Amino acid sequence: xNHLTPDELLDAVEGTLDPDRxxxxxxxxxxxxxxxxxxxxxxxxxxVEMPEPSPLFWDHLSAxxxxxxxxxxxxxxxxxxxxxxxxxxxxxxxxxxxxxxTTALPRQGMPAEQAIAGSASxxxxxxxxxxxxxxxLVGEIDWETAGAAGVVVRPGTADQAALELNAQEQKELSRxxxxxxxxxxx
Amino acid sequence: xxxGSAIRTWSTTPPTEWVVKVVNxxxxxxxxxxxxxxxxxxxxxxxxxxxxxxxxxxxxxxxGNHEDASDLTQEAFVRAWRGLKNFKxxxxxxxxxxxxxxNVCLNRVSxxxxxxxxxxxxxxxxxxxxxxxxxxxxREERAVAVRKAIAALPKxxxxxLILRTYHDMSHQQIADVLGSSVGAVKANFFHALGNLKKTxxxxx
Numbered sequence: 152x153n154h155l156t157p158d159e160l161l162d163a164v165e166g167t168l169d170p171d172r173x174x175x176x177x178x179x180x181x182x183x184x185x186x187x188x189x190x191x192x193x194x195x196x197x198x199v200e201m202p203e204p205s206p207l208f209w210d211h212l213s214a215x216x217x218x219x220x221x222x223x224x225x226x227x228x229x230x231x232x233x234x235x236x237x238x239x240x241x242x243x244x245x246x247x248x249x250x251x252x253t254t255a256l257p258r259q260g261m262p263a264e265q266a267i268a269g270s271a272s273x274x275x276x277x278x279x280x281x282x283x284x285x286x287x288l289v290g291e292i293d294w295e296t297a298g299a300a301g302v303v304v305r306p307g308t309a310d311q312a313a314l315e316l317n318a319q320e321q322k323e324l325s326r327x328x329x330x331x332x333x334x335x336x337x
Numbered sequence: 338x339x340x341g342s343a344i345r346t347w348s349t350t351p352p353t354e355w356v357v358k359v360v361n362x363x364x365x366x367x368x369x370x371x372x373x374x375x376x377x378x379x380x381x382x383x384x385x386x387x388x389x390x391x392x393x394x395x396x397x398x399x400x401g402n403h404e405d406a407s408d409l410t411q412e413a414f415v416r417a418w419r420g421l422k423n424f425k426x427x428x429x430x431x432x433x434x435x436x437x438x439x440n441v442c443l444n445r446v447s448x449x450x451x452x453x454x455x456x457x458x459x460x461x462x463x464x465x466x467x468x469x470x471x472x473x474x475x476r477e478e479r480a481v482a483v484r485k486a487i488a489a490l491p492k493x494x495x496x497x498l499i500l501r502t503y504h505d506m507s508h509q510q511i512a513d514v515l516g517s518s519v520g521a522v523k524a525n526f527f528h529a530l531g532n533l534k535k536t537x538x539x540x541x
Contacts, residue, residue: 157527158520164530189527192534196487196502199480201397209389212407216385216414220378223415 155182164189366430374422381421385414388431391504392438398499399442401484409445413438428513435500435514443492486536494529497522 155163155172162168163176163186176182316324364372364383372380392413397406416437424433487495496515500506501522506514511522 158523161523161527161530188534189530192530192537193502195479195537196483196498196533199483199487201394201503202403204393204403208403212389212393212410213382213385215407216389216411217382219411219415220381220418223418 154179155186160185160189164193367426370421370424370426370430373418381418384417384430388434389414391431392434394503395435395438395499396442398487398503399495400445401488405445409438409441413441416441432510432513435504435506436516439496439500439514443496482537483533486533489536490529490532493517493521494525494532497525498529498533501526 153175155168155176159168159172160182163172163182168176176186364380366384366387369380369384369387373384389410393406393410396409396413397403400406400409413434417434420437424430487498490498493515497511500511500514501508508519508522508526512519515522
């Protein structure tokens with residue numbers, strides 16, 4: 152006996168079974184029982200109503216959506232707001248300074264005197280233009296903006312290295328930076 | 338002016354970037370979409386008013402509670418707003434919104450198990466003249482069981498069952514919304530009914 156396929160069972164439940172197959176359905180108790188049970192489940196599912204929200208709900212929902220869409224519409228409301236010069240410039244400057252300091256500072260494990268001497272020669276590696284750029288950018292940095300952008304001090308950065316310098320090394324670093332900035336200004 | 342003698346004048350014309358327009362709520366969806374894309378947010382408000390109930394109902398059927406359904410409805414409309422310029426009008430706006438709503442729901446339900454609202458007996462008026470309280474209670478319990486069984490269905494089966502049973506969509510329309518074939522829709526619907534039968538059959 153050629154029973155109804157799943158497709159045909161569904162068609163029978165929905166009342167669209169091919170007339171040629173109706174004869175089988177009428178004579179096959181197994182298929183008829185299957186169709187009846189599926190139809191019963193569907194009928195039960197249809198009877199489950201959705202609780203109607205209060206009339207005020209719809210206005211509230213519309214207001215929520217309107218607010219969300221307005222917020223979405225504001226220029227630069229998304230990640231694009233970070234692609235603006237007032238934000239990018241300080242971040243770029245900060246990155247440049249971190250790079251300059253990390254290349255100029257003495258490395259761990261070097262004797263202090265040698266390190267200071269080394270750093271004095273290392274700063275030569277930065278061209279006048281480089282120092283000029285750093286000096287210009289230092290004055291422009293908005294630290295709050297940089298912090299908000301996620302620029303943070305991580306172990307190994309120049310900031311930490313500076314904190315780990317002893318008093319003599321810090322003094323020497325300060326003197327070198329001041330001297331270089333004055334030289335650039337003059 | 339620095340001396341404070343300036344005479345303030347107020348322009349009667351709005352700034353040029355403002356788009357002030359009274360949107361005719363009787364306009365068809367295509368016109369409203371075009372106006373929305375052109376920057377008339379009021380036109381999008383009309384779209385929201387027109388389709389919010391349908392979108393909300395889809396979301397509610399998926400998650401079974403008002404709070405999550407509201408969140409999902411909002412998310413669906415925000416996504417629609419973002420993607421409106423890409424809507425080419427190949428399908429009806431309602432179909433497109435259905436698709437967004439279903440996708441939002443499918444993404445959500447995969448990350449969060451649905452929590453159905455409890456039966457609210459205090460706020461709703463129930464006419465019990467034709468049936469006793471026990472019958473009413475049994476009927477409500479059964480409704481909760483059906484909701485839970487639907488919520489436990491695999492995602493595609495649930496989406497298909499909801500669109501077919503509660504939104505009277507044809508198999509072809511469901512296929513358009515879900516981006517699948519009519520055959521797949523029918524198979525999902527058949528399996529959804531079979532799973533419901535199995536779950537509800539084991540219910541006391």
